[in-house]
Amino acid sequence: MFTGIIEEIGSVQQIQPGAQSMTLTIAASLVLTDVKVGDSIAVNGVCLTVKSFSKDRFAADVMPETVSSTSLRQLAMGSPVNLERALAANGRLGGHFVTGHVDGIATIRDKRTVDNALYIRLSLPQGYDPYLLHKGSIALDGTSLTIFEVKDTDITISLIPHSQEMTVISKKPVGDVVNFECDMLAKYVENMLQKRQDTDQTMSKDFLQQHGFM
Template identity: 80%
Template sequence: MFTGIIEEIGSVKSVQPGAQSMTLTIAASTVLADVQLGDSIAVNGVCLTVKKFSKEQFSADVMPETVSSTSLQQLKVGSRVNLERALAANGRFGGHFVTGHVDSVAIIREKRTVDNALYIRLALPEQYSPYLLPKGSIALDGTSLTIFDVNETDITISLIPHSQEMTVIAKKSLGDVVNFECDMLAKYVENMLKRRDAKEQPLTEDFLQQHGFK
């Protein structure tokens, strides 16, 4: 479990492609302070497992499904990535619940500066529109952000100066893709409602006759 509060920006040192998978080696410092084999580190919002590390870098395998459904497939040597360790039990919860299980990718459509804020408009696949609402939460490249505006399947987020400096999304260009993870709580609520509705039998003439109504 993560919070979406990015701890540092790392740099990709190597990308070793497999047939459909890949292995990433990423230079970092903060997230390696107490790292152990098997620890979880979110890389641009994708939960990866540390398989090897030193004082300056760590390596993680990326399975085929993750390669095909996230922006990690576009990483190359020198790419900058958001990094966050899994939430410690005694840590502050500054963002929102982020699982590191990316839903899909969004495309940057517009960037504009308003005073000290950077507004970024992104297009998301239509099936995720039920989870998007103004003032709701979303994780973009692992960064916990508040949705500023929703227009059909487009959302706009606003980055304060600190977020512009401490995350990678501000440096991305129009047309670039961004990993996104919708609010986990919204997905659970939708799933519960679907299950409830599926169990409820519609009120038909046959239903009434079966229950003694003539």
């Protein structure tokens, strides 16, 4: 589990391709201060497991499903990547709950500067509009952001100067892609409502207990 508050920007140092998979080696510093083999680190919003590390880099395997469904397959030597360690139980939740299980890839359609903010409009694939809420949360390349405009499957987000400096999305050109993860709570609610319709169940204490909310 992550918060979407990026800790640092790392750099891809090596890509070892497999038949359908790959192993990434990423240069970093802050996220390695307390790292252990088996720890989770989000790389552009994708939860990866540390398989080995040194004082200035770590390596992680990327399985075929992750390669095919995320933008990690487009990384090259030297590519900058957002990095975040998994949330500690005693840590502050500065963003929102982010699982690191990417839903898909969004395309940057437009970028414009308004005073100190960078506005970015992105297009998501069809089918995700139930999770897109004005002033709701979304993770883009692992960064927790607030949606301030929704038009069908297009959303607009805004980056403050700190986020522009500390994340990779502000540096990506129009036409480039980012990983997106919709709000986990929205997906649970939609799933619950769908099951209620399918089984003609009513919202009750028993229903909430059955689905893990009590």
